[in-house]
Amino acid sequence: MNWKNIAAAQSGGPTCAINATLAGIVAEGGAQKEIERVYGYRNGVEGLLSGRYADLTNLTDEDLRLLACTPSTALGSCRKKLPTPEEDPGLYQAVLDELEARKVGAFFYIGGNDSMDTACKLARYAESKGSGLRVIGVPKTIDNDVMNTDHTPGFGSAAKYVATTLREIIRDSQVYDMESVTIVEVMGRDAGWLTASACVLHTLGEKAPHFIYLPEAPFSPEEFLEDLRGALKEHQSVVCAVSEGLRLADGTYVAENAQSGVVDVFGHRYLSGLGKYLENLVQEKIGCKVRSIELNVLQRCASHLASAADLRESSEIGREAVRAALRGETGKMMSFTRIPEGEECRWEIHSVSLDGTANQVRQFPREWINDRGNQVIPEAASYFLPLMAGEVSPPRQNGLPRHFVL
Amino acid sequence: MNWKNIAAAQSGGPTCAINATLAGIVAEGGAQKEIERVYGYRNGVEGLLSGRYADLTNLTDEDLRLLACTPSTALGSCRKKLPTPEEDPGLYQAVLDELEARKVGAFFYIGGNDSMDTACKLARYAESKGSGLRVIGVPKTIDNDVMNTDHTPGFGSAAKYVATTLREIIRDSQVYDMESVTIVEVMGRDAGWLTASACVLHTLGEKAPHFIYLPEAPFSPEEFLEDLRGALKEHQSVVCAVSEGLRLADGTYVAENAQSGVVDVFGHRYLSGLGKYLENLVQEKIGCKVRSIELNVLQRCASHLASAADLRESSEIGREAVRAALRGETGKMMSFTRIPEGEECRWEIHSVSLDGTANQVRQFPREWINDRGNQVIPEAASYFLPLMAGEVSPPRQNGLPRHFVL
Numbered sequence: 150m151n152w153k154n155i156a157a158a159q160s161g162g163p164t165c166a167i168n169a170t171l172a173g174i175v176a177e178g179g180a181q182k183e184i185e186r187v188y189g190y191r192n193g194v195e196g197l198l199s200g201r202y203a204d205l206t207n208l209t210d211e212d213l214r215l216l217a218c219t220p221s222t223a224l225g226s227c228r229k230k231l232p233t234p235e236e237d238p239g240l241y242q243a244v245l246d247e248l249e250a251r252k253v254g255a256f257f258y259i260g261g262n263d264s265m266d267t268a269c270k271l272a273r274y275a276e277s278k279g280s281g282l283r284v285i286g287v288p289k290t291i292d293n294d295v296m297n298t299d300h301t302p303g304f305g306s307a308a309k310y311v312a313t314t315l316r317e318i319i320r321d322s323q324v325y326d327m328e329s330v331t332i333v334e335v336m337g338r339d340a341g342w343l344t345a346s347a348c349v350l351h352t353l354g355e356k357a358p359h360f361i362y363l364p365e366a367p368f369s370p371e372e373f374l375e376d377l378r379g380a381l382k383e384h385q386s387v388v389c390a391v392s393e394g395l396r397l398a399d400g401t402y403v404a405e406n407a408q409s410g411v412v413d414v415f416g417h418r419y420l421s422g423l424g425k426y427l428e429n430l431v432q433e434k435i436g437c438k439v440r441s442i443e444l445n446v447l448q449r450c451a452s453h454l455a456s457a458a459d460l461r462e463s464s465e466i467g468r469e470a471v472r473a474a475l476r477g478e479t480g481k482m483m484s485f486t487r488i489p490e491g492e493e494c495r496w497e498i499h500s501v502s503l504d505g506t507a508n509q510v511r512q513f514p515r516e517w518i519n520d521r522g523n524q525v526i527p528e529a530a531s532y533f534l535p536l537m538a539g540e541v542s543p544p545r546q547n548g549l550p551r552h553f554v555l
Numbered sequence: 556m557n558w559k560n561i562a563a564a565q566s567g568g569p570t571c572a573i574n575a576t577l578a579g580i581v582a583e584g585g586a587q588k589e590i591e592r593v594y595g596y597r598n599g600v601e602g603l604l605s606g607r608y609a610d611l612t613n614l615t616d617e618d619l620r621l622l623a624c625t626p627s628t629a630l631g632s633c634r635k636k637l638p639t640p641e642e643d644p645g646l647y648q649a650v651l652d653e654l655e656a657r658k659v660g661a662f663f664y665i666g667g668n669d670s671m672d673t674a675c676k677l678a679r680y681a682e683s684k685g686s687g688l689r690v691i692g693v694p695k696t697i698d699n700d701v702m703n704t705d706h707t708p709g710f711g712s713a714a715k716y717v718a719t720t721l722r723e724i725i726r727d728s729q730v731y732d733m734e735s736v737t738i739v740e741v742m743g744r745d746a747g748w749l750t751a752s753a754c755v756l757h758t759l760g761e762k763a764p765h766f767i768y769l770p771e772a773p774f775s776p777e778e779f780l781e782d783l784r785g786a787l788k789e790h791q792s793v794v795c796a797v798s799e800g801l802r803l804a805d806g807t808y809v810a811e812n813a814q815s816g817v818v819d820v821f822g823h824r825y826l827s828g829l830g831k832y833l834e835n836l837v838q839e840k841i842g843c844k845v846r847s848i849e850l851n852v853l854q855r856c857a858s859h860l861a862s863a864a865d866l867r868e869s870s871e872i873g874r875e876a877v878r879a880a881l882r883g884e885t886g887k888m889m890s891f892t893r894i895p896e897g898e899e900c901r902w903e904i905h906s907v908s909l910d911g912t913a914n915q916v917r918q919f920p921r922e923w924i925n926d927r928g929n930q931v932i933p934e935a936a937s938y939f940l941p942l943m944a945g946e947v948s949p950p951r952q953n954g955l956p957r958h959f960v961l
Contacts, residue, residue: 163727221730227731313859316956318856542946547755549715549755549756549759
């Protein structure tokens, strides 16, 4: 082996588990004799290009425990869209030079679909130059929309947040003796996994959410109003969960006219205001008490409500990534396979090719949505529940969670 | 004693602790030999007027433990504003008749300022009729704005939610390598206690929230922009906490005429909240990345993050209310007095007259706000911290909190 160090970086939107994966990489780096130092590049590929990094080798076990339950990205993140190696080979060579200068032989990129694309391009460029650099993608996203894995790190905690807070919102919505509609807007631009996870409340005996609307089923404002009118005959308080990425049958976003039209560097439209739009629609067409609630960034950063299963597996997938690199793998993404064990399940971690994974979106299965397109079927709950299992007790100070800050 | 039963009702907005107070009343009712049955009237005075109640006498200890950590109001609530006894004596007589028919000798009304007013009127009417009914108000509100008590049940849990989630939002706001402003809107129309509680984060070493704006200090949009511009020179990510009840120097609400400028498919302008208004202001005048987050109903119903001190004291004040009624008290509100004990403190529970308490708003002390009116001084943290102390582990099912539903 002609290299002795490894490096990691984090990219994309924050989650509760992306630091657990980083902690797993650092811990495994420390456990492997061949590895001398573990570096963390700041702000994803931006740090790689500007040489900004932190040496994480000497983090103590206590540091790593605290890091693992700190939300957001300890190394910072970026949303930089890379050109292809053909468009800008100099950029890729600069990354290779930076890593070579630090004797880094394996680089781990923790992120979502866009980051897997970046990792894939970097791996192929390194191979084409015969550099020997090993590049491994480690998925994370609350959207759960990465291909070729049972789930993504960070999703289980986000789903636990959505289900727990939705249950509390249901209690809140039932206090007054009057008809009311509550609309809860959940993140998920292209895939409805997170919104769909609210279906687990039905296994606890909740009638609500009475409706769950996902991007995978075309949304009709007229049918939505029909749904609500019907439900209000049976229930005084009607609660529905809606994904921010709802689209009409013609493919346009429902909230398209209620947004600024601002587009991010990947060409994604910023969605906001769907809940408010539907609230106004109900107000005008039905006229009962109506409230919309946007769960906002807390669904991705509420570590105080993290899933123990999620943090454990997110750390483990980081450790496995280091082992895969030591076996000589590159151009791979780490992936979970679900192994059913009676009523329970466990996960095995393998690697899959980044080529067949990046630049695709894994959608929520249409067969887990009812025909009307307004509810998730009961069978889906057994997919979600194991991912939300177990509680974490983050270290506290003055009754508030402590966080790790680099 | 010519009566043998007691009754309670809940009123006003939900909190995490109003059911703990109800559980305290039911438990103490069960412990006192003189008391035969404990009734709970549904939807506050509405249930008293329509005779809708539940018999709570036989709730088990396990029921009561679950009830105590269930958010919102198990009995339902109302926002009915009562006329005075002079305006509508028939209404008050109907309440007296209802309670007499059930042999209820003591009635406990759990609620905020408006409910204390109702309890006061009912107590005085009962006295004037020589009915012997004892009426005790038990405060609750996340606003903490009831007079003549150190704090109100429900406030500590709401403050713990605000501080915990704000710390998580601070981590989330720091991920990208770019200037940004994050505006967190906290409930509190007339008093800034809940927003001010965010100051405890400074005791944990957080620089953020860099600014805290409260209804108790006149707000100037120009000074707000000046504050932000100055802070952005020192900090890449600036976070501020704003109370929904911010007012201009002339007393009008800042968001009174605020419209976001977004127009929906019907051509209607969206009315927006304070946070969105300030977000648009920063977008237009400073132009950096800016996000507003409305904590919404979760700050009053997130029992998964309840303060152990709050739930314990909220239950205890319910028990003390029953003891006060048994001592013959009426027209009283139960109240906390803070007893300092070195660095810590404890609370004693006494009763105060409802006459001097109802229809007033206790504001956050101006001397705990800095001269510029944009930050809470460090000394205030020691008021808040004991109220947020300790964690609650609510009973769970499938990784999600269980709730008590009547």
